[in-house]
Amino acid sequence: MTRQAAEPTAVAVERDGAGRHIARELRPGAFLAPRPLRPAPDRLRLALVGTRAGLLAGDDLRLHIRVGPGARLELTEPSGLVAYDHRGGTSSWRARVEIEEVGELHWDARPFVISEGARVERSMTVVLAAGARMLWRDTLVLGRSGERGGAVRATTHATYDGRELLVEDLDLRDADLRELPGVLGPHRVIGSVTALGADPGGPPHPYRTALAGPGAQIRLLDTVAPAIEADLAAVWEEWRAVTTG
Template identity: 70%
Template sequence: MTRHGEPTVVTVHRDAGGRDVATDLRPGGFLAPRPLCPSGGGLHLALVGTTAGLLAGDELRIRVTVGPGARLHLMEPAGLVAYDHRGGRSSWRAVVEIAPGGELTWDSKPFVVSTGADVTRDMDVTTAPGARMLWRDTLVLGRSGERGGRIRARTRAVHDGRELLVEDLDLTDPGVRELPGVLGPHRIVGAVTALGADPGGATHPSRTDFAGPGAQVRLLGTEAPSVERELTGVWQSWRASGDG
């Protein structure tokens, strides 16, 4: 069964009193935004899954808008699984726009690509001057005991009108991605990415600085827990640096 549905929409602005408020929270066909208990430092929301996962023909869409000076913290309480598509395809796309002085942190959980899945994932980010985003994501090729399906993950980030990060990660051919110099034996690809500002924090041997304001730490591994632990350390360090 093909499921398109409406996009999940999150729009946040800072009001005259200096509070970060959601002006548009709309559940989509796959995810619903849910407010979390106030904890200071911006608005905290969870993206809660409303379906079991991605199937053939599914098109998951997310649109996030952060207004001038507003701060939004998104978290996903559970990961997403793309199941065997039986010859079909699915897609995941997020469009993020952050106005001057705005800030978004997005702590996503692992995206699991089961054997037989064929997924395209697109992240499009636009940040204005003074805006920044911190994003954590992990791709897992296959569930336990699986080789994993096909995924093409594309990311394009534009800061102040100039391209900051353009990446096309093509992991659609298991025979190619398992070659030495590509992924080899690794089935976990995790990253913490800072866009629009130098994340500061502790140094890391896998850190790559962009030509503009931003950096990324990408890790490969054979087991998710070890990769997630190391990413958590980077995430906490960079987030604490940004809060300062």
């Protein structure tokens, strides 16, 4: 199926000379619309609200986020995203994040569900300047209730001050391979909290991975979403307190 041309969702936040946070750009795209939330004294708070039911074959969801020098942005998602049966087609989800010097982004993402028959390419590109920070919570769910789940390849490429910080290619397109012992086994929920540009500190964690620079990641696997979401929420709150500038 031919991929549909879709306008990207664009968010640009800056801080003026008086220290106020200003949204220079809040442009809704074909799938997500940024909506202001209750103001906070030290940051801009936005919700990414879905404008379509989910991803279908041929869909291309694009998201561009820029945080200016010294600015702080908090993104939340009121609901998750579902990729439905693509009936032999493919879809894509592509995000690019740019955070300038001493800027900060906290992105609390909701679960991304890959339904049976879906085939999704997902990519996250993060460019951090010196002193910039990002905290990202992310959950992939392979299939709705009773489903084995569709195919997804999720790539992440993050740089800090011009150097690679996190490069990951999570290829979960082959259900037989991903269900092998030592890969995912019986698990179909993959959740993580990732700190980029700042060491979150805290007590040792058995599933914590240090990055190739300032930052760390905790990734958890489970067969159902509620348990893993509760564990990730605890990590998120702990790390948010540490990574806030």
